[in-house]
Amino acid sequence: MPGPEEFVVTPYEVRGRIDYDKLREQFGTQAITAELLARLRRLAGGELSPLLARGIYYSHRDLGALLDGFEHGRPFFLYSGRGPSGPLHTSHLVQFELCRWIQERFRVPMYIQITDDEKFWARSGLSREEIARWGLENLYDILALGFDPKRTHVFFDSRSIAALYPLAIRVARKIPYSTVKAVFGFEPSTNIGLVFYTALQSVPCFWPSWAEGKEVPCLIPCGVDQDPHFRVTRDVAEGLGYPKPALLHSQMIPALTGDGAMSTTGSPADAALFLDDPPAVVERKVRNAFTGGRATVEEQRRLGATPEICSIWALWRTRFAESEAKFQEVTAGCRSGSLLCGECKASLLERIRPFLRTHAEARERTKAWAESTIVTEAPRPL
Amino acid sequence: MPGPEEFVVTPYEVRGRIDYDKLREQFGTQAITAELLARLRRLAGGELSPLLARGIYYSHRDLGALLDGFEHGRPFFLYSGRGPSGPLHTSHLVQFELCRWIQERFRVPMYIQITDDEKFWARSGLSREEIARWGLENLYDILALGFDPKRTHVFFDSRSIAALYPLAIRVARKIPYSTVKAVFGFEPSTNIGLVFYTALQSVPCFWPSWAEGKEVPCLIPCGVDQDPHFRVTRDVAEGLGYPKPALLHSQMIPALTGDGAMSTTGSPADAALFLDDPPAVVERKVRNAFTGGRATVEEQRRLGATPEICSIWALWRTRFAESEAKFQEVTAGCRSGSLLCGECKASLLERIRPFLRTHAEARERTKAWAESTIVTEAPRPL
Numbered sequence: 206m207p208g209p210e211e212f213v214v215t216p217y218e219v220r221g222r223i224d225y226d227k228l229r230e231q232f233g234t235q236a237i238t239a240e241l242l243a244r245l246r247r248l249a250g251g252e253l254s255p256l257l258a259r260g261i262y263y264s265h266r267d268l269g270a271l272l273d274g275f276e277h278g279r280p281f282f283l284y285s286g287r288g289p290s291g292p293l294h295t296s297h298l299v300q301f302e303l304c305r306w307i308q309e310r311f312r313v314p315m316y317i318q319i320t321d322d323e324k325f326w327a328r329s330g331l332s333r334e335e336i337a338r339w340g341l342e343n344l345y346d347i348l349a350l351g352f353d354p355k356r357t358h359v360f361f362d363s364r365s366i367a368a369l370y371p372l373a374i375r376v377a378r379k380i381p382y383s384t385v386k387a388v389f390g391f392e393p394s395t396n397i398g399l400v401f402y403t404a405l406q407s408v409p410c411f412w413p414s415w416a417e418g419k420e421v422p423c424l425i426p427c428g429v430d431q432d433p434h435f436r437v438t439r440d441v442a443e444g445l446g447y448p449k450p451a452l453l454h455s456q457m458i459p460a461l462t463g464d465g466a467m468s469t470t471g472s473p474a475d476a477a478l479f480l481d482d483p484p485a486v487v488e489r490k491v492r493n494a495f496t497g498g499r500a501t502v503e504e505q506r507r508l509g510a511t512p513e514i515c516s517i518w519a520l521w522r523t524r525f526a527e528s529e530a531k532f533q534e535v536t537a538g539c540r541s542g543s544l545l546c547g548e549c550k551a552s553l554l555e556r557i558r559p560f561l562r563t564h565a566e567a568r569e570r571t572k573a574w575a576e577s578t579i580v581t582e583a584p585r586p587l
Numbered sequence: 588m589p590g591p592e593e594f595v596v597t598p599y600e601v602r603g604r605i606d607y608d609k610l611r612e613q614f615g616t617q618a619i620t621a622e623l624l625a626r627l628r629r630l631a632g633g634e635l636s637p638l639l640a641r642g643i644y645y646s647h648r649d650l651g652a653l654l655d656g657f658e659h660g661r662p663f664f665l666y667s668g669r670g671p672s673g674p675l676h677t678s679h680l681v682q683f684e685l686c687r688w689i690q691e692r693f694r695v696p697m698y699i700q701i702t703d704d705e706k707f708w709a710r711s712g713l714s715r716e717e718i719a720r721w722g723l724e725n726l727y728d729i730l731a732l733g734f735d736p737k738r739t740h741v742f743f744d745s746r747s748i749a750a751l752y753p754l755a756i757r758v759a760r761k762i763p764y765s766t767v768k769a770v771f772g773f774e775p776s777t778n779i780g781l782v783f784y785t786a787l788q789s790v791p792c793f794w795p796s797w798a799e800g801k802e803v804p805c806l807i808p809c810g811v812d813q814d815p816h817f818r819v820t821r822d823v824a825e826g827l828g829y830p831k832p833a834l835l836h837s838q839m840i841p842a843l844t845g846d847g848a849m850s851t852t853g854s855p856a857d858a859a860l861f862l863d864d865p866p867a868v869v870e871r872k873v874r875n876a877f878t879g880g881r882a883t884v885e886e887q888r889r890l891g892a893t894p895e896i897c898s899i900w901a902l903w904r905t906r907f908a909e910s911e912a913k914f915q916e917v918t919a920g921c922r923s924g925s926l927l928c929g930e931c932k933a934s935l936l937e938r939i940r941p942f943l944r945t946h947a948e949a950r951e952r953t954k955a956w957a958e959s960t961i962v963t964e965a966p967r968p969l
Contacts, residue, residue: 322756333757333969363756364968367749374704374745375715377780382764385779397767398759401783586746587715 214430214457215390225263225429225456232432234264234454241265244272249310256303256455259522259532264429266439267451271422275311281422283307284409284450286318289339290329293346294477296458299523303426303453305350308357315352316409317578319344319361323406326398337363344575346480349567359578360409368580369408371587372415377404379441388433407438411447416584423450428457458523461516463495478520478557480564487557491517491550497539498546509542517550525556596812596839597772607645607811607838614814616646616836623647626654631692638685638837641904641914646811648821649833653804657693663804665689666791666832668700671721672711675728676859678840681905685808685835687732690739697734698791699960701726701743705788708780719745726957728862731950741960742791750962751790753969754797759786761823770815789820793829798966805832810839840905843898845877860902860939862946869939873899873932879921880928891924899932907938 212221214228229236237257246253256262271281283304287297308315319340325333340361348357360369385391385403413421425435435452442449460476475490482490497515499505512518518539526532535552538544594603596610611618619639628635638644653663665686669679690697701722707715722743730739742751767773767785795803807817814836821831842858857872864872879893879900894900900921908914917934920926 322752325756326760328760333753337969363753366752367963370704370748370752371715371745374707374780377783378708378710378778380779381776382773382779382782383775386775391764393765393768394763396760397762397764397783397786398756400764401759401779404779581749587719 215388216431216434218390219430219457223457228429229264232264232429232436234266234432234452235268237263237265237268237453241268248272248275249306252310254303254306255526255529255532256299256306256523258529261299261523262303262426262453262455264454265452266432266435267449268424268453271424271451274422279420279422280311280313281424281451282314282316282413284316284318284423284425285427286320286406286409287340287343287347288320288324288327288329289336289343290324290331291339292479292481293343294479295520295523296477297346298350299455299458300426300428301347301350302524303455305352307424307426308353309351313356314413315357316412317344317347317352317357317359318406318409319359320402320406322362322398323402326396326402341575344578345568345571346564348571348575348578349564351567354574354578357578358580359575360412361579362405365580368583369405369412371583371585372408372411373404375445376407376411376441377401379444380404380437384437384440388437403434403437406434407441410435410438410450411442411445414447420448422448424453425450426453426455429454430457459495459514459516459519461490461494463514463516480561480568482561484558484561487561488554491554491557494550496546496549502545505545506542509540510544510546512536512539515539517546517553520553520557525553525560527556597770598813598816600772601812601839605839610811611646614646614811614818616648616814616834617650619645619647619650619835623650630654630657631688634692636685636688637908637911637914638681638688638905640911642838643681643840643905644685644808644835644837646836647834648814648817649831650806650835653806653833656804661802661804662693662695663806663833664696664698664795666698666700666805666807667809668702668788668791669722669725669729670702670706670709670711671718671725672706672713673721674861674863675725676861677902677905678859680732681837681840682808682810683729683732684906685837687734689806689808690735691733695738696795697739698794699726699729699734699739699741700788700791701741702784702788704744704780705784708778708784723957726960727950727953728946730953730957730960731946733949736956736960739960740962741957742794743961744787747962750965751787751794753965753967754790754793755786757827758789758793758823759783761826762786762819766819766822770819785816785819788816789823792817792820792832793824793827796829802830804830806835807832808835808837811836812839841877841896841898841901843872843876845896845898862943862950864943866940866943869943870936873936873939876932878928878931884927887927888924891922892928894918894921897921899928899935902935902939907935907942909938 212223214223242253242257245257275281285300285304304315321336321340324336344359380403385400391400410423432452432454435450439449461478462473462476478487478490494516496517497511499508499510521532521535526535594605596605624635624639627639657663667682667686686697703718703722706718726741762785767782773782792805814834817832817834824831843860844855844858860869860872876898879897881887881890881892903914903917908917
């Protein structure tokens with residue numbers, strides 16, 4: 206167990222209380238500056254996604270160069286992925302909502318990778334059948350956020366392998382075992398599927414360049430824990446003749462139970478708000494959620510509460526505050542003690558309920574076209 | 588370098604003078620007994636392939652149990668493969684000729700794997716384009732040996748990956764890195780493609796069982812250096828619910844230059860007789876080939892020569908002695924000194940020339956149907 210000052214962040218483990226500035230130094234990434242945010246706002250037509258405006262995305266690699274290219278007429282594409290081990294929860298929205306917003310504002314293609322092979326190799330405890338079913342269910346949820354059917358392409362690994370493998374062959378040859386061992390902390394007992402996997406996770410970063418026969422830059426919005434995967438990708442990019450992918454890193458979203466990050470597996474079900482939770486379950490989870498509140502009402506009125514450690518505040522912040530004004534009102538009310546936790550939760554529930562209802566309807570509509578987004582053929586044989 | 592008593596046999600390295608009995612003990616395989624040969628002869632309709640009769644195949648795993656099943660109405664299938672790094676040479680015939688003979692005599696399906704991915708990962712020094720081209724050229728040569736188009740199926744890895752991958756996902760999870768490191772001697776610098784590869788090489792052993800939804804036993808005739816690959820396969824078979832593949836092991840065929848085994852890469856071109864060598868090249872290679880002859884004619888007449896170390900005798904033995912009588916005549920003449928090397932070579936050339944001519948014609952005819960043997964679809968999605 207790490208001490209209070211220690212933390213561990215890898216694609217396969219997130220532990221301890223993360224110091225994001227320290228992590229940025231450890232990983233060697235850049236801060237998202239006010240200047241960069243202003244530039245994004247301008248290019249996006251004068252608005253900024255709350256996920257950027259509220260600092261949830263806080264770090265990047267090469268975003269400036271990507272925007273330089275965009276301004277000089279070189280469009281990029283978005284890439285993000287999902288390891289399907291269960292239903293999506295609200296912290297997944299952080300990743301896909303930003304993608305959707307960028308797709309809409311910058312009118313760029315989106316590539317989504319559903320990593321059903323990796324989830325099996327990483328011993329999620331699920332059968333291939335269960336993982337494949339979750340893969341499709343998750344895809345409906347992702348597409349339902351509002352992705353443009355004409356600009357959205359899906360690599361569902363086991364079904365898209367013919368499209369991915371010719372490029373994976375080239376990528377895999379560039380990556381020695383020693384690299385993946387060092388980056389992911391693999392053990393002798395790690396299975397050879399997981400050892401290979403990072404090659405397949407790198408492929409979408411280069412796929413459009415390969416398909417179009419010219420450099421198409423890639424932007425990956427992801428949780429900061431996924432950065433190590435793409436450091437490997439960036440290291441091999443030039444040797445393969447493709448541009449290094451740019452990255453946008455988000456902070457980890459705290460669990461409703463107040464202990465660590467929200468996750469689908471390895472956490473109790475109450476740690477996360479799943480998109481398919483029935484209304485009574487949502488209500489119970491929110492009512493029981495860990496907050497930054499005080500022990501008594503009197504104390505809270507007097508001293509105020511602490512939004513930074515509150516799982517409810519994190520929900521307002523990531524998506525449910527419909528405006529900056531509302532977000533500031535909640536934050537200020539919390540800090541001053543004028544907004545009590547019960548009241549805050551009730552107000553949040555009023556926003557979550559219609560969102561989940563609307564989402565469930567949108568999700569049904571994606572079933573008509575979701576399969577058509579799955580890429581099954583390579584653009585060329587080699 | 589190994590001493591004179593030492594030898595190394597792995598899929599990626601064959602060094603030293605191999606003691607086949609010792610290797611059988613090292614690998615823990617069974618000898619092919621006279622009784623087993625008699626049984627094979629009976630089941631094959633009263634004849635025996637020269638490759639079996641002359642002891643080139645000398646060791647096996649579970650052949651008895653496979654034949655038990657066959658006699659009780661459970662047909663098996665054959666599986667063999669080729670890493671395409673250049674033209675086929677005559678020692679490849681050892682593997683594919685036995686397959687052809689078994690297919691004809693036992694009327695069983697044959698699965699051929701063309702491992703264009705592995706050859707790239709194993710750093711053959713060739714580009715993906717060159718390897719893919721050799722893959723197709725090699726396939727024509729293999730099919731031209733007389734495989735039955737209706738019973739022959741090809742996994743051309745990069746083109747068949749959609750058919751192989753769902754099963755490869757399951758196989759790979761069963762194989763820890765420590766196993767492939769120990770079996771193949773992988774180093775930290777080994778690329779993650781090669782680490783993964785043994786999963787894909789195992790898939791054809793189980794594929795027909797997967798496709799048919801019942802146990803279909805597999806028989807693999809291969810050079811003994813390939814045994815380690817399939818020990819891994821055999822170890823994971825039961826856990827996946829499939830029968831362990833049976834194996835037939837051949838000895839390594841000596842190089843024409845007299846130093847080690849014939850190989851496509853890593854040896855001078857004169858070490859092997861390629862199926863596409865022009866007549867003048869064939870003549871030169873045979874004339875210059877290393878033999879078991881003596882320093883002078885007089886000495887050879889008096890003491891006789893040594894067939895066991897002779898690359899020319901190996902050619903008679905593996906395919907060019909058209910009958911057992913002819914093979915015994917050549918062997919006895921060599922040993923007694925009545926047959927001199929020049930005369931022996933001239934007689935062999937008379938057999939090689941028409942074989943290569945006929946083969947080249949048969950090869951052209953396979954081009955009409957070779958592509959149709961390539962399997963591109965999985966029998967089921969998972």
